[in-house]
Amino acid sequence: MKKWMALAAALALGATATAANAADKLKACWVYVGPVGDFGYSYQHDVGRNAVEKALGDKVETAFLENVAEGPDAERAIERLAREGCKIIFTTSFGFMDPTIKVAAKYPDIKFEHATGYKKADNVGIYNARFYEGRYVMGQIAAKMSKTGTAGYIVSFPIPEVVMGINAFMLGAQSVNPDFKVKIIWVNSWYDPGKEADAAKVLLGQGADILVQHTDSTAPLQEAEKAGKLGFGQSSDMIKFAPKAQLTANTDDWDPYYIARVQAALDGTWTSDDTWGGMKDGMVVLSPFTNMPDDVKKMAEDTVAKIKSGEFHPFTGPITKQDGTTVGEAGKPLPDGELLGMNYYIKGVDDKLPQ
Amino acid sequence: MRLVLEKRAEASTRMAILSPVIAIVLTLVTGGIIFALRGLNPFSALYVFFVEPLTTSWSIEQLIVKATPLAMIGAGLAVSYMANVWNIGAEGQLTAGAILGSAIPVFFPEFQSPLTLVVMLALGIIGGMAWASIPAFLKNRFGTNEILTSLMLVYVIQLVLDWLVRGPWRDPQGYNFPKTIAFSNWQMLPSFQVIPASIGPIYINLGAILAVLAVLALAFMMGRTLKGFELRVQGVAPRAGRFAGFSRERTVWFCFLLSGGLAGLAGICEVMSTVGQLQPGISPGYGFTAIIVAFLGRLNPIGALVAAFALAISYLGGESAQVALGISDKTARVFQGILLFYILACDSLILYRLKFMGRTPQLAEAKA
Amino acid sequence: MNDQLLSVILTIITASTPLLLAAIGELVVERSGVLNLGVEGMMAVGAVSGFGAALLTGNPYVGVLAALVAGALLSLLFGFLTLTMVSNQVATGLALTLLGLGTAGLMGEAFVGQPGVHLDRLYIPGLTDIPFIGPILLGQDFLVYLSIAIVAGVSWMLFRSKAGLIIRAVGDSHQSAHALGYSVIGVRYLCVMFGGACAGLAGGYLSLAYTPQWVENMTAGRGWIALALVVFSSWLPWRIVAGAYLFGTITVMGFSLQAYGIGIPSQLLSALPYVVTILVLVLISRNRALMRANTPACLGQPFVPDR
Secondary structure: OHHHHHHHHHHHHHHHHHHHHOOOOEEEEEEOOOOHHHOOHHHHHHHHHHHHHHHHOOOEEEEEEOOOOOOHHHHHHHHHHHHOOOOEEEEOOHHHHHHHHHHHHHOOOOEEEEEOOOOOEOOEEEEEEOHHHHHHHHHHHHHHHOOOOEEEEEEOOOOHHHHHHHHHHHHHHHHHOOOOEEEEEEOOOOOOHHHHHHHHHHHHHOOOOEEEEOOOOOHHHHHHHHOOOEEEEEEOOOOOOOOOOEEEEEEEOOHHHHHHHHHHHHHOOOOOOEEEEOOOOOOEEEOOOOOOOHHHHHHHHHHHHHHHHOOOOOOEOOEEEOOOOEEOOOOOEOOHHHHHOOOOOEOOOOOOOOO | OEEEEEEOOOOOHHHHHHHHHHHHHHHHHHHHHHHHHOOOOHHHHHHHHHHHHHOOHHHHHHHHHHHHHHHHHHHHHHHHHHOOOOOOOHHHHHHHHHHHHHHHHHHOOOOOOHHHHHHHHHHHHHHHHHHHHHHHHHHHHHOOOHHHHHHHHHHHHHHHHHHHHHOOOOOOOOOOOOOOOOOOHHHOOOEEEEEOOOOOOEEEEHHHHHHHHHHHHHHHHHHHOHHHHHHHHHHHOHHHHHHOOOOHHHHHHHHHHHHHHHHHHHHHHHHHHHHOOOOOOOOOOHHHHHHHHHHHOOOOHHHHHHHHHHHHHHHHHHHHHHHHHOOOHHHHHHHHHHHHHHHHHHHHHHHEEEEEEOOOHHHHHHHO | OHHHHHHHHHHHHHHHHHHHHHHHHHHHHHHOOOOOOOHHHHHHHHHHHHHHHHHHHOOHHHHHHHHHHHHHHHHHHHHHHHHHOOOOHHHHHHHHHHHHHHHHHHHHHHHOOOOOOOOOEOOOOOOOOOOOHHHHHHOOEHHHHHHHHHHHHHHHHHHHOHHHHHHHHHHHOHHHHHHOOOOHHHHHHHHHHHHHHHHHHHHHHHHHHHOOOOOOOOOOOHHHHHHHHHHHOOOOHHHHHHHHHHHHHHHHHHHHHHHHOOOOOHHHHHHHHHHHHHHHHHHHOOOHHHHHHHOOOOOOOOOOOOO
16 A cells, blocks of 8 residues: 555656746647648648747747647647646647637636637737738749649648639739639548549649649649649648659748747737738748749749739739629729638639538 | 467456556556656656546546547447447447537527427437438348448548538638537537535536436446347347347347437537537547447446546546647557557456466366 | 540559558458458558658668568557457457557658658550550559559469468358367468558558658558458458459549539549448348358457367
8 A cells, every 4th residue: 555655656746846847938839730740731830839949948848739630629638738837829720719719718818829710819819821922923833834724723621711722823823824724623631642642643634734732741742743744832842852843832931920929928018919921921931933944933033022012912803703793992902801711713713612 | 388368267357357457557667668768757757647637627527528429439339349230430420410410500590498409419319320220221131241331431421511511501600611600508518517616616518417327228228128138149149149039130220220329419419519510520530439448348338438438538648748748649649559458458368367388288287 | 535544544553552452461361250450550550661661771672571561560469469368359450550550650750751762663665655555554563563463362372272271261160270270370360460561561552652751640541441341342352453443443533523623512522432332332242142151250259269
């Protein structure tokens, strides 16, 4: 009996010992929907987390939970972080929106930041990146580089962000070639490189010679490389996987945002905000332009500069929808709210969205 | 020198109690070694994994939340597997129940009365039963193996759910995000305070109570009714069952409808409590984890309840370890796998005895 | 048009091969009376081992060997628990999946973001260039040919050799086989390891040929499909080929239809492979005599010799 008590005491002691060291630093925590080993969306968020540790490591310590499924587990995971002393928590998937709000209501002193959502609260800020800016430029490049005038687009699930991306891509392409076409395949999965490869091969077989994706793996680009065609990387710079095929990659760069927000939490200046940063804020970065002639590169760089300076907005009205109606005032960009819930295609996209 | 198992004359009750203990001790030792190798204090790591989930009332609440669907589904599957009816599609039946029950808030959001609660739960059960009836029908009518049919149907219903929440059932105020409107009031499960605030209030919701009731009802059925006897005989000695006049076809129907109904109930309970709406992700694989629960519980409903808790602790402990110790989710999963292996290995010691046999078997027997 | 058809067929072959490899291995395991649900875990370990070995040595064939060995080793663990310790096979298999996926994730941490070495496709100048037939029959990589060879070998062995007879006897009636003097446990160990090796190869195919990279969860449920395919095949080897290719064909055709812009909801097209598999199985299993003759009667039952 005594032995058991001693063991229990040792265990408890061990636990408190680890807890004591951590008391002084600000704890910043992240929740990822996928594995950090996906080399895609969650991986890039983790890169941001590591950047925070590097920049603010003497004042901040970080923790994270990965592979947190949206659904019943999400709320518990977020609440666990809140209970474990995290002072600022970043929930990185839109499916975490309602759980974040629920937990935030219980812990008014903890700051929460939710990515790609739309619900705010006093202690919940939202953030997102204007990925569509990168896609517009990609569309322009695609239209210039494609010999068949058709791009193949590999996507996972029809959420507004994905639809926005397709539309931005097509607007960019149409600005160079009004008859540019896109073929779309929904693989209905977030992590299946095999299916993405299959979709890529089917698209290439049907005449698309530029591949674009809103899925996370490098498989489509690898297929493009194998077939001697071109494509775009997603989330991370994938040039290593397709040195001859990647034109550029639409990378997520969360570093500056995360460092700024954690710094604000340290300084006490944090407030619930609605950040939708783009190229101007360094949140969307197109990796170096490769495998294209100089004039295409110049065009792309010009567009990037115009977007950064605010001179140009990819969704400037009037925009013709697939059903023929127009939205947006002439010369003015579509309001953010309209973009956030985008559920229609622009004219020129041959696909149907669930209604 | 060989390691041999010898069947005991009768199941050892001493081992029945000791085996989980031995398994845990072995896991602790192995876990301790793994953690030490990774540079962690093995004692604090093990504390975080096993003890910490039981130390706070929040944690215990979360344990119950996690264990509820596992127990509900696991108990049903235990009964089904006991009769050799292999329902592998509980995850799909869970989804079907969630879908059917959610039709009420989607189409009649103003319908708010205690009746709403009852109707939604009933629809959940019916949804699960309906989805489970497909493999049952195919098995009885065409002899189609139910493992394959029930498994394939999981993928099908998940795609149906995906289509529904992205299209026709989408919340019109939801910025076109793939989810239905949020459920409210009588469309959510009520919570009850079971432990008073002085010790640290613990709330459980109706789902947990239903799960316990289901487990008790099934245990009663299996242990004390003719139906239970019929099911057990069909599993252990199918030919004897046929001679006794037990209809295999009716058993297949019964087991699928029972386990499917319970899975559907678990599904609607999940959606009516923690999730609060219908969305593409409503279950982190409860239907599949429940299969492990059923077997860990030795195909006994009460055993399934205990196993559900044990498994829930391992999940929560793993999560806690990720935050408190910085170990990765993968290490937690490896640890869980090792724990399961030890439990399964030690369980066999209940029915069998381990013996080291010398070169000549006759000599060993002469010694014994 | 011909080009498109060719590209679709080549895609189908690539998509079906991992299913085929994993399923044929599991078929042998189940024929000997053991149910190993840990295919997904063994595939994952095979994938990461194959990738890592190929990356470190620069030789994809070393990767193939590593994948094979990794799968076999993991299955040995399963074998020890279910055959020597007589633990419940279903639960042990599920635990193996958990363990395998976690271990693969751990092993693969260093490999994320690294382009891998991939298996080359066969090229015989002149022959492979024959339009259409050339690339299909003579332009595949080593593992595709191996997969068909394994099926042929298993089919011959099971039905035309003494070894196969013993395996089937062990699977159908282990007490009788034991009474006849055969080592039931020994035979089952060998079959389990064969199944593990095949699952490992299937995983290796994913990371060395299909999509040369390593990401966590890249097996994406293929192990479960393989298990279903074994049931689908009624434990007859050539039917595994039919099942795997049926599944692969419908999956790829679904993508083709989407790309054409047919307008059918993608979820429906994604559901088709599963629905069709069920329908075909319903049609096949109406021949109850054939089913009864080929289902291993002792599948999943533990064996402890009565003295």
